[in-house]
Amino acid sequence: MTLAALKPRLQLITPAGGVFRxxxxxxxxxxxxxxxxxxxxxxxxxxxVTHAMENGYRKGKDGALVPRNLIDVFTASLAGQEVxxxxxxxxxxxxPYIAFFMRIGGPGEIEFKWHxxxxxxxxxxxxxxxxxx
Amino acid sequence: MxxxxxxxxxxxxxxxxVTSLGAALAMxxxxxxxxxxxxxxxTLKGLLGGAxxxxxxxxxxxxAVAPHGLMVAFSVTVASPMTEKDFVEAIHIVSTxxxxxxxxxxxxxxxxxxxxxxSRLRLAKTQxxxxxxxxNTGRLLAARKLVEVKVGSCG
Numbered sequence: 001m002t003l004a005a006l007k008p009r010l011q012l013i014t015p016a017g018g019v020f021r022x023x024x025x026x027x028x029x030x031x032x033x034x035x036x037x038x039x040x041x042x043x044x045x046x047x048x049v050t051h052a053m054e055n056g057y058r059k060g061k062d063g064a065l066v067p068r069n070l071i072d073v074f075t076a077s078l079a080g081q082e083v084x085x086x087x088x089x090x091x092x093x094x095x096p097y098i099a100f101f102m103r104i105g106g107p108g109e110i111e112f113k114w115h116x117x118x119x120x121x122x123x124x125x126x127x128x129x130x131x132x133x
Numbered sequence: 134m135x136x137x138x139x140x141x142x143x144x145x146x147x148x149x150x151v152t153s154l155g156a157a158l159a160m161x162x163x164x165x166x167x168x169x170x171x172x173x174x175x176t177l178k179g180l181l182g183g184a185x186x187x188x189x190x191x192x193x194x195x196x197a198v199a200p201h202g203l204m205v206a207f208s209v210t211v212a213s214p215m216t217e218k219d220f221v222e223a224i225h226i227v228s229t230x231x232x233x234x235x236x237x238x239x240x241x242x243x244x245x246x247x248x249x250x251x252s253r254l255r256l257a258k259t260q261x262x263x264x265x266x267x268x269n270t271g272r273l274l275a276a277r278k279l280v281e282v283k284v285g286s287c288g
Contacts, residue, residue: 042246055255057232083244086252091228091236093204093253100239103215103246 006122010112011046012037012129020129027129036129037104045076045084048097049114049122055090071096073115078128079108104130173227176234180225180265186275191224193264193276202256202286210249211266211274215241221248223267230260255286 010022018034020027029036037043049071056068068090076084083102102110112124195207213221220243226236239250248266256262259282266274 046251078244081242081244083242085240086250087238087240089235089237090233091226091231091255093255097251097253098239099208099251101245101247101249103244 006114007050008112008114008122008124009048010124010126013044013046015041015043022124022126025124025126027126029129036131038131039104039106041104042101043104044099044101045110046097046099047074047076047112048095049074050095051114051116053088053090053092053094053096057090069117071114071116073113074098075111075113075115076100076102077111077113078102079105080111104128106130172232173229173234176227177263180227180235180267181273184271184273186265186273188275188277190274191264191266191276193262193278195262195278195280197279198281199256199283201284202258202282204253205256205280205282206251206253207262207264208249208251209239209264209266209276210247213248213268215243215246215248217243218269220245220269221266222269224248224250225263225265225267226252226254227263227265228254228256228260229262231255231257236262256280256282258282258285 012020012027014035014037016035018036019030020034051071052069053071054066054069056065058066060066070090071088074086074088075082084100086098088096107128107130109125109127114122190211192210193207195205199205209224211221211224213219215221221241223241224239228234228236236254237252241248259280261277261279263275263277268274
């Protein structure tokens with residue numbers, strides 16, 4: 001699988017129950033009534049990416065072992081500072097799904113980065129939706 | 134209810150689990166044809182670094198029965214104020230019977246706001262899974278759950 005085939009999907013859930021997902025590089029609310037998070041809110045992020053997470057033990061049709069290729073590291077950074085990091089082994093399921101939390105400050109950018117064993121990276125940068133008040 | 138044995142003596146506990154599950158587990162183990170998971174002891178030792186596990190403070194949700202080991206959803210929550218003085222540094226998910234024991238490590242900073250994660254893991258066979266939380270003070274909290282796997286995955 002080439003890294004270009006990775007399709008990250010991201011969702012942000014506010015403490016008030018607002019749900020946003022990344023569309024075209026921006027957070028889009030599920031409906032107009034979804035209020036963006038306020039500074040100080042701890043939001044939940046759900047991230048999933050398409051990836052086989054080849055563990056290196058599986059044999060292909062030709063009987064040879066399929067080379068290991070895992071998403072080994074996933075990171076989330078807020079305004080340039082890493083706030084969450086996941087180091088994944090072969091025991092993590094294909095199309096790795098990770099849900100976690102982060103505390104929102106003022107306006108800024110969240111950077112999500114998936115890195116795999118081939119050295120490739122997929123990076124998604126999205127400006128935070130933050131309430132003005 | 135299953136009797137818990139001190140986490141400090143997991144080697145004994147694993148034997149106890151095998152005994153209690155009896156023939157069913159023996160069949161699964163024989164069918165898989167795999168060697169004993171030596172990686173578990175080494176991995177646990179490395180994570181502990183001489184410290185003791187405290188079996189408290191970690192909420193670990195994972196199904197007691199998994200129809201298939203390829204994808205088992207789980208979540209871990211550790212109650213913590215997540216301040217500079219008192220926060221969870223990492224949550225390790227450790228398998229007692231997969232070929233590679235360390236399933237994943239999730240790392241936090243105070244700015245994470247909450248020490249909680251959800252994900253999905255692979256289990257080669259019926260086994261106990263540990264969620265170990267490392268606090269910034271060096272304390273290690275843990276919870277463990279037995280998951281009965283109907284069809285195993287190579288993990």
